[in-house]
Amino acid sequence: MTSYYEDSARGRLAGLLDPGSLTEILPPTERVVSPHLRQLDTPAAFDDGIVVGEGRLAGRRVLVAAQEGGFMGGAVGEVHGAKLTGLLERALDTRPDGVLLLVESGGVRLHEANAGLIAVSEVMRAVLAVRASGIPVIVLDGGTFGCFGGMGIVSRLCDAVVMSEEGRLGLSGPEVIETTMGVEEFDSRDRALVWRTVGGKHRYLLGEAATLVEDDVSAFRAAALALLDHKPDVSLSALEAEHAALASRLERFGDCRDALDIWERLGVEEPERLPILDTADFLATVCDRRA
């Protein structure tokens, strides 16, 4: 068992894909670095914090991107975002069985804020184009830094999100909310509060994550493989169904102030026990309780 949470972007790809099948595009030897970080005397990375390439998953042809949280929290800058957009657009030409996004990102890289924001928008357009062309885009979220900001939106544009309990998914990170709105709005140091608000278990119960797996690279691999046969549906009726589901979420839980309230309303007995259950026990406990 290899922890997905603790692994690097390259380590995760090595464990996820068929051995030796990854061919990286614009690898670090090409030294395509951010042109903006030097202005701030900030060190650059030769891959700008993202690995993109082609590989095989149980023999199926996939395109992959993996964000490296160890470099600036996986934040999206001009080059980082352009690599992701280029990879997604490559799928339009090469028609793989799917695109896997191993997300780990705080969102827009504030050091090159405008370029990062526009880059995320370009990634969004590209994800939507790939899905509209019938190729599934699958998100894996279980890294140390979670997935926030624009990448939190990107993730939910995709066909499915696979998370571990350790994964986190949201829009504004707890620190940003605390810094801007005050500690009484969101105490980012309250680990239990953070995990039960943006962590994998709650996201799975809400229906934001399609699959919840153990913190194990091979568990992510199996989940990704199972989702490759998913056919993207971007029709009006699919969006009307999503609209109805989001209406129902607002109606049922709009007045809840804590995840525990939501879990209780979902009919989970002793909701305060959920955070301590291991993944298998958790899944057994909540199997018919998801929103």
Added chain:
Amino acid sequence: MDLTSLLNRLFPDGHEIAADGVYFDGAGRVFGTEVAVIGTIDNTPIGIELAFRMAGAVLEVVRRHPGRPILLLVDTQGQRLSHRDELLGINGYMAHLAKCIDLARRNGHRVLGLVHGQAVSGGFLATSLLADRCYALPDAEIRVMNLPAMSRVTKIPLERLTELSASSPVFAPGVENYRRMGAITALWEGDLAACLAEALAVPTDGDPRRALGEERGGRQLARKVADRVRHDAV
């Protein structure tokens, strides 16, 4: 500019646009073309209710008025920063809105954005920035985050950030920087109805922003890098 003046200048032939608090929608006419309008005022933060409501309005246009162009007039200081919105999955609501806008595009609706007040980060990403083309009034403000918050997050002193903001198009808030980087197609001044009619007449295909940013000197690498990743043999 207040909303009434803005709408009168965009739609001199008349409009039926109803406001409900900070939200408004309806339709206006410009040189004989009906245009659906969806927007907000007062730099409003976009929380889950507002994102949901705008998504519903887009779906309604797709259902009831096939092909009708959509003009997004969203004035926002960004996504609502709240524990409760995160708890309910605000990123999913924002993504849903973005998907609805893309659905309209794919179903033949021209989607335009006009930034008339503020456009900030998540609230911008899920709305006008996803339009086929986004425009701005010259006195509008576009940014990711205010400088003090940025300073706290990046640990770069505020003085340094302020200094860089004076010169760097990548860093500083402002519509002109976003124009140089390709995200804002053009600034609308003078006869806004003529600007709108002209924008509706221009054919759109794909995402032109990287090429525009390169041409205008605001983003030198985005197009080249994306093209290499798309086309390089491996």
